[in-house]
Amino acid sequence: MSAAAYLQDARRERRFYLSLALPALVLVGFAALLPVAWILRQSFLDLGGNFTTANYGKILSSGLTWSALGTTLALSGTTLVLCMILGIPLALTLASTSTRIANRVLILIMLPLWTxxxxxxxxxxxxxxxxxxxxAALQSLGLTDAPLPLVYNFNGTLIGMVHYMLPLFVLPVYAAMRDIDSNIIRAAASMGAGLWHCVRTVILPLSAGGxxxxxxxxxxYTLGFFITPAVLGGGKVNPISIRIDRTLSTFQDWGSASALGVLLLVLVLLTGAMLFATRWFLNRGTRHA
Amino acid sequence: MKRILRLSVAAIAIAAASPLAAQTLTITTAGGDYGTAMKEAMWGPAAAELGIEVREETQSDGFAALKMQVTSGAVTTDVIHLGSPEGAQAAAQGLLEPIDYSIIDPKSLPAGAESAYCYPFSSYGTVMAWNTKTIGEKPPASWAEFWDVKAFPGTRALRANAQDLIEIALLSEGVAPSEVYTVLDSAEGLKRAIDRLEVLKPNVSVWWTSGAQSAQILKDGEADLVVTWNGRAESVKADGGAANYSFKGSVIGTDCLAVPKGSANKDAAMKLIAAMTKPERGAKLTNYIAYGPLNPKAYEGGLIPAERLQLLATAPGNVETSVFSKADWWVKNGDAAQAAFDEMMNR
Structure with a gap:
């Protein structure tokens, strides 16, 4: 077969895959992009339906927006750090046991995800x-005299969020660690690297992508969390999502609520871009090394 | 197959013909126990009396639904149930038809409760409730004592909304019920109320967002002193929860019925409102839920049994120390009050 025929074949194949993806693309287009476009439009309209930038002026000049932004970043950042502290050792342990045991433990980890x-x-x-x-347990064991404030605050919200996100964090990390060629680890060990040294210089860099x-x-994911802070925050933990809800329900201000939605979207896009840049940097690093 | 086709054509024909026989109106309520109570006591019997058919829709946020329907020009509801502040706000935004007081008797409302666009039909109190296990038999006797964290060191739960709370904050500083809105209208009035709430803030363990949540908090003893609605407090108490409540210094709010702008059945809707708020129907509502009617005649002639009467915020004996929430004030100053409240919460 000639090179031209190969090329044509490859093109046909690409078209075929594209046609398979078409329903999903249409769905995303209608179910995700259209509402976003509507919110974007709404954020530039006043009560009478005329064009205005006042909604943005209003939310950006309000201290409430900035404190909500701070709470959002604090919640997401702390959740991420806790997921790392809990999740990386967990993934490491799973990756170092037999696949049979690891799969069973994975089911236990996934179980809450299905609730x-x-x-x-x-x-x-x-x-x-x-x-x-x-x-009740703490008090009956005599560890505390009075009930501790475990919920209706920042920490309670954090517990709920970490519990929700941990499985989603562990899965890609575990997959990346499983993929590491065990010969490399053995090589490091045979060169006299201790366990901690091995984790730090071999396993963690190689699973950085995961x-x-x-x-x-x-x-x-956590930037847009609503239910957890709404139920476990007791009104004291107010990220952007809660601010949007209040702007809609208490102030009936659809324009400002839409502008807050756009702000959240920008935040997500910025974070996404930053993380993708880091990934690109990491990939380039490994390719040249 | 043919038979099924013929049957369904017949069914469609019957369905299409029925509006000729009886007019169909749609009422939008808040659903839940309250919605059921309204159906059983008010619009169900009224529809039977008028010989019309009434369909019910439920919406947890009536104002949002109303706004959506009127602004999109697709008005599907003829009578809608709103809180009075929302009713006044909807009227200000031109979303409602004026109430036709040639069909509805204006004398059916007590002085001060008149409204041009949203007819008030039931009332509830925002009250002080407490956990009888931790607070015991000597609860705070006033809002001033509710604020006294030395005498009553327990935790508090308040609604995450300025409504009623800023009135209560002023009562706690000794402002007379009749003076509350005069103070709020003054330059420093709102700030004074917000500052007073901020004093209590360190002792507030939960800011609740729904009535059901406030009942849960009271029932579970999550907070020792809870500001909640009398209907919710009464249900917790009636269900055997370790809770009690008092009408002392309650803030009385009203709910109202309105006709959306552009309703196709405006006159029939007014007739339905008049029929469903007759004294005996308002009185019967209290059989289902502890929210009292506005119509003074409903309180006459023993229409409401004495043991139900004492559960109502508007009953003689309960109402004397109360503040009536002023919808007009909230329409004018609601946004400023809520913003100041939110800033206080996030400080």
Missing amino acids: SILVRTYGWLVLLRKDGLVN ILSGSTIVFI
């Missing part, structure tokens, strides 16, 4: 509230 977020959030409420199971994927998922 509705609402159910899980209220579950935490039952566990953490003043007369909840955790406080850690980055996991981090991207956790950070971007």
Whole structure:
């Protein structure tokens, strides 16, 4: 077969795959892009439906927007750090056991992911509230005299968010660690590298791509979290999502709510761009090394 | 197959013909226990009396639904249930038809409750409730004592909304119920109320966002002192929860019925409102939920049994120390009050 025929064949194949993806593309177009376009338009309209930039002026000059932004970043950042602290050792342990055991543990890790977020959030409420199971246990063991404020605050919200995000973080990290050629680790060990040295110089750099994927998922996902802070925050944890809800329900200000939505979207896009830049940098680094 | 086709054609024909026999109106309510109560006590019997058919839609956010319908020109509801501040706001935005007081008797409302666009039909109180296990039999006797964290060191739960709370904050500083809005209208009035709430803030363990949540908090003892609605407090108490409440210094709010601008059945809708708010129907509503009617005649002649009467915020004996929430004030100053409240919460 000639080179031209090969090329034509490859093109036909690409077209075929594209046609398979078409339904999904159309769905994304209609179900995701159109509403976003509508929100964008709405954010530039006043109550009478005339063009205005006042909505942006209003939200950017309000201290409430900035404190909500701070809360959003604090929640997402802390959730990410906790997911790393808990998730990386977990993935490491899983990757170093036999596939059979690892798969069983993975099922246990995935189990909460198959439960509705609402159910899980209220579950935490039952566990953490003043007369909840955790406080009852602590008090009956004599560890504390009075119930600890475990929920209706920042920490309670964090617990719910980390619990939701941990499986989504562990999966890509675990996959990346599984993919590391065990011969490289053995080589490092045979050259006298201790366990910690081996983790630091071999395993973590080689699984950086997975850690980055996991981090991207956790950070971007949590930027828009609503149910968890709404239920576990007790009105004291108010990220952008809650600000949007209040702007709609208490102030009936669709223009400003849309502008806040656009702000959140910009935040997601910026974070995404940053993480992709890091990935590109990492890939380039490994290719040249 | 043919038979099914013929049957369905017949069914469509019957369905299409029925509006000729009886007019169909749509009422939008908040659903839940409240919606059921309104159906059983008010619009169900009224529809039967008028010989019309009434369909029910439920919306948790009636104002948003109303705004959507009127601004898009697709008005599908004829009568809508709103909170009075939302009703006044909707009227200000031109979303409502004026109430036709040639069909509805204007004398059916007590002085001060008149409204041009949204007819008030039921009332509720924002009250002080407490956990009887931790607070015991000697609860705060006033809002001033509610603020006294030395005498009552327990945790508080308040609604995450300025409505009613800024009125309560002023009552706690000794402002007389009749003076509350005079103070709020003064230059420093709002700031004074917000500052007073900020004093209590460190002792607030939860800012609740829905009535159901406030009931849960009261029932679970998550907070020792809870500001909630009398209907919610009463349900917790009636269900055997360790809770009690008081009407002392309650803030009374009203709900109202309105006709959306552009309703195709405007006159029939006014007739339905008049029929469903007759004294005996307003009185019957209290059989289902502890929200009292506005119509003074509903309180006469023993229409409401004595043991139900004492559960109503508007009943004699409960109402004397109350503030009536002023919808007009909230339409004018609501945004400023909510913004100041949110800033206080996030400080």
